[in-house]
Amino acid sequence: MGLExxxxxxAFGGIQGVYRHAxxxxxxxxxxxxxxxxHEDGARLxxxxxxxxxxxxxxxxxxKGEFRAACAQLGLIFVAPDTSPRGEGVADDPDGAWDFGLGAGFYVDAAQAPYAAHYRMWSYVTEELPTLIGAHFPADMDRQSIxxxxxxxxxxxxxxxxxxxRYRAVSAFAPIVAPSQVPWGQKALSGYLGDDHAAWRRHDAVALxxxxxxxxxxxxxQGEADGFLERELRPDLLRAACAAAGIPLELRLQPGYDHSYYFISTFMADHLRWHADRLR
Amino acid sequence: MGLExxxxxxAFGGIQGVYRHAxxxxxxxxxxxxxxxxHEDGARLxxxxxxxxxxxxxxxxxxKGEFRAACAQLGLIFVAPDTSPRGEGVADDPDGAWDFGLGAGFYVDAAQAPYAAHYRMWSYVTEELPTLIGAHFPADMDRQSIxxxxxxxxxxxxxxxxxxxRYRAVSAFAPIVAPSQVPWGQKALSGYLGDDHAAWRRHDAVALxxxxxxxxxxxxxQGEADGFLERELRPDLLRAACAAAGIPLELRLQPGYDHSYYFISTFMADHLRWHADRLR
Incomplete structure (x- = not known):
């Protein structure tokens, strides 16, 4: 497996790298x-x-994420994959919309033509890329979070x-929590998975x-000034599902914050400290 | 003076705005x-x-600057101007080079045609924009740094x-310290100011x-892995001038750092704390 x-x-005493592979x-x-x-020579982080x-x-x-200061302080490796396959021959949204196709892989393995050929972001992020990270970086793959x-x-x-x-901590900024129930998610799940609603449920946090x-x-x-809050994000559905299931959810509604990296960067260090506590 | x-x-409890004016x-x-x-209502920062x-x-x-966390903590307003005039009728480098003309105003008032018409970044940054900031933001213009x-x-x-x-603190990341003596600066000063070498000296830190x-x-x-270090930046010239003049210069050569925002963001909070100490 070559890595370029x-x-x-x-940056902040460590190395911010960008890598490419087939x-x-x-x-x-x-x-x-x-x-x-x-980190010290030989350490696994x-x-x-x-x-x-x-x-x-x-x-x-x-x-724009402002994660490096906290990662340097806490000793965390931070991995950021792309959001879809790209390049010649990769099918895009038929109308060129930004909410499907390129840049919008939705972290599923597509079952529908023409997307099934390349849109395999689930397997890419959960299987192929972790193997690559474990092989090429000083990573302790027994301590992962997402x-x-x-x-x-x-x-x-x-x-x-x-x-x-596998993942000892899970957190999110303004997540789509129930794609089966919102327009972005319905478009993506039907486009990539077709009408296999059992497959939809495996890719819907609330349904899971x-x-x-x-x-x-x-x-x-979740920012309260986020323009996507009520139509696409619906944290209320996650709150209800977690309450019914007994999952401890810390849902923080942040007054005045929007959907941008200005919001994300504000709370990034908080999240990383929360992750680090669970990765020790 | 209208401000759009x-x-x-x-972001970090404050507001990151972008503004435009004629x-x-x-x-x-x-x-x-x-x-x-x-900040509290009525405060001037x-x-x-x-x-x-x-x-x-x-x-x-x-x-990319990662300044907001520190500014929020220290109570600092942070102003970032553009680097040149832009738009229809603004002369650019005749060859379209990136080191002169658009994006490269060099913080001088140009005396040479065709640049003199619009390239007035010195007066813009030192006179016009401070007046605008003082009028439209909760700024204490008796406490400025740069x-x-x-x-x-x-x-x-x-x-x-x-x-x-006027400026109680002055700091820099990888600055051009002696433009009269390096290629970027010689091109810019001759292009904007012609052969008026007295004017050059007023725009050359070491000469000043x-x-x-x-x-x-x-x-x-200054990053030691900065590709522009020896040809364009020459911190050694600033060190010698400050030593001869008795100016206390804290020049920190940072091993492994390049010229990018990964370098800048690493040391941004340090600089802001140093400024805040001098702005109290």
Whole structure:
């Protein structure tokens, strides 16, 4: 498995790198970023996964996420994958919309043509990329956690709920919590998975919880001035599902905050400290 | 003086805004960003100016500078102007190079045609924009300081040295310290100022110090892996000038750091604390 370093820069005593590789799962080149904090030779460090939202690549959080100071202090590796396959031959939204196709892989393995050929972000993020990270970085793969934003919050929640023994902490910024019940999610799940509603439920955090999936604890920050709050995000549905299931959910509604990286960066260090407490 | 808010977002309890106005000095619309930290009604807060480097707009530091957490904690307003006039009728480098013209105003008032018509960044940053900031934001204009990166470090040093009573602290990341002696600076000063070498000296930090200008203290961080270090930046010249003049210079050579915002963001909070100590 070859790994090409696209760029690398010292930051907060560690190295912020960007890497590219030929992905087996997506059949395309995939790019991702990894921050490795300062550490002693031979140390193996816990890994925090960050899944990005619609339209993003690895670059948005890498440039605007303000995670490096906290990762350096807490000794966390921070991995940011892309949000979809890209490149020649990768099908996009038929109308070029930004909420499906390129930049909008929704962290599923597509079953529908023409997307099934390359849109395998579930297997990419949960299987192929972890193997690569474990092989090429000073990562302790027995200590992983996951977070994400919006569509990536959906990814973090569904991946965490499907792998309760792998990710010790799950958190999200303004996540899509019930894609089966909101327009972004309905478009994505029908486009990628067709009408297999059992498959939809495995990719819907609220449905997963209703169906018995559990995580030890959840932290969610949601801006109250987020324009997508009521139509697409619906934290009320996550709150109800967690209450019914007995999952301790810390849902913090943040007055005045929107959906942007200004919101995410404000609470990033909080989330990383919460993750670090659970990764010790 | 009208001021249009282009965008605004809550961040670290304050507001990160972007604003546009019709500039008297440049004869163009100018865009800048201001972060106002959380504060009590009626409070007037000290102002830190940040001048950006070649090719940048206000957006680079606004997105990548990681200054808001520290500004919120320390109670500092952070102002980031653009680096040149822009728009129809604004002359650019004749060859379209990135080190002159658009994005490369070098913080001077141009005397040479065709640049003299719009390139008035010195008066814009030292006169017009401070008046606007004082009128529209909760700013205490008796407590100002200035910092910058690369070309903007040159701007911060020369503006600070020319206004020792106005800016209580001056710092820089990887500044151009002696533009008269390096290729970027020689191209810019000859292009904007012609062969008036007395004018060059007023826009050259090392020459200003040699000619008697003083500031109470200087803080400079310089990455040792910065590809521009030996050809364009030459911190050794600043060190020698400050030593001869008795100016206390804290020049920190940072092993492994390059010229990017990964470097700047690493040391941004340090600089802001140093400024805040001098703005109390």
């Amino acid at each position: 370093q696209v760029s690398g820069a010292k 992905s087996r799962e997506t059949g395309t080149d995939m790019t991702f970023s990894v921050y490795v904090p300062p 816990p890994v925090v996964w960050y899944l990005s939202g619609l339209t993003c690549t690895h670059a948005n959080v890498t440039e 977070m994400g934003h919006s569509m990536g919050g959906h990814g973090a929640l569904t991946i965490g709920l499907n792998h309760p023994d 919880i209703e169906d018995g999936a559990r995580v030890p604890a959840l932290l969610v920050d | 808010q282009v965008s605004g977002a809550k 500039s008297r000095e440049t004869g163009t619309d100018m865009t800048f960003s201001v972060y106002v930290p959380p 000290p102002v830190v100016w940040y001048l950006s480097g070649l090719t940048c707009t206000h957006a680079n530091v606004t997105e 910092m910058g990166h690369s070309m903007g470090g040159h701007g911060a040093l020369t503006i600070g040295l020319n206004h020792p009573d 110090i040699e000619d008697g200008a003083r500031v109470p203290a200087l803080l400079v961080d």
